[in-house]
Amino acid sequence: MSNVTNTEANCVTLIGMPxxxxxxxxxxxxKALKLRFHDTDDDLERRENATLQTIMDTKGLDYFRALEESLLLDIDFQGEVIATGGSVIYSQPLMTKLKALGPLVFLDVPLLTLQDRVAQDAPRGMAKSQNTSYEELYQQRHPLYCAWADITIDCGDSAKPETIADTIVKLLRR
Ligand SMILES: Nc1ncnc2c1ncn2[C@@H]1O[C@H](COP(=O)(O)OP(=O)(O)O)[C@@H](O)[C@H]1O
Ligand SMILES: O=C(O)C1=C[C@@H](OP(=O)(O)O)[C@@H](O)[C@H](O)C1
Ligand SMILES: [Mg+2]
Structure with missing residues (x-):
């Protein structure tokens, strides 16, 4: 997989909204890049032996964010595609670490599509207070994802996940 990540860690990290x-x-x-797949939400659930929603409901938002940061800062990521939880964007040390592992790829999906998806998937854990709407979360985070991204993928054409993955592979191999 030469010329793709250009880092010793050989990782590609996906960022974006829930x-x-x-x-x-x-x-x-x-699969396409022949790297391991690593979903960081699994690390959190394994560590707490609870679902993300339960962690947030029982221990609160600050606990969840601190856990996410400390746990992921401790992991030695190597040769992996990393699917992050959307809230990693709040941690400067974590984002700095992830950026050093290889390209940060932002999946930029229109707000309305996102709202449809999260409504269908409900209940979906999100690191936000009860009185913050999904739209407010999007407005707050979108500029942060844009600022950190090495590559932004416009996912507005209702492409399937495998098609989006192919697009990313092509951009990484350029
Ligand atoms: N490109 C896509 N087109 C249509 N539905 C999608 C697409 N990508 C993801 N989904 C659906 O949206 C929901 C959220 O996807 P998921 O991969 O869990 O997102 P994330 O990990 O970013 O929160 C799931 O129900 C999934 O099947
Ligand atoms: O963006 C968020 O606030 C969160 C996103 C979730 O992961 P996904 O982005 O994979 O849905 C999960 O980490 C947690 O529930 C918080
Ligand atoms: Mg996810």
Whole structure:
């Protein structure tokens, strides 16, 4: 996989809003790049032996964010496609680490599509307070994802996850 990540860690990291397709696209991307697939939400659930929603409901938002940061800062990622949880974007140390592992790929999905997906998938854990809407979360985070991304994928044409993965492979091989 030469010329793809240009880092010793040989990783590609997907970032974006909850519902953007990081976990779905990541599986196809890993297969295409012959890398392992790593969903960081699994690390959190394994560590707490609880679902993300339960962690947030019982221990709160600050606990969840601190856990996500400390746990992921401790992992030695190598040769992996990393599907992050959308809230990693709040941690400067974590984003700095992920960026050093290889390209950060932002899956940029229109707000309306995202809202449809998260409504269908409900209940979906999100690192936000009860009185923050999904739209407010999107407005708050979108500029952060744009600022950190090495590559932004416009996922507005209702492409399937495997098609989006193919697009990413082509861009990485350029
Ligand atoms: N490109 C896509 N087109 C249509 N539905 C998608 C696409 N990507 C993901 N989905 C659906 O949207 C939901 C959220 O996808 P997921 O991969 O869990 O997103 P994330 O990990 O970014 O939160 C799932 O129900 C998934 O099947
Ligand atoms: O963006 C968020 O606030 C979150 C996204 C979730 O992962 P996905 O982005 O894979 O849905 C999960 O990490 C957690 O529930 C918080
Ligand atoms: Mg996910």
């Amino acid at each position: 519902g953007a397709g990081k976990s779905s696209v990541g599986r196809y991307l890993a």
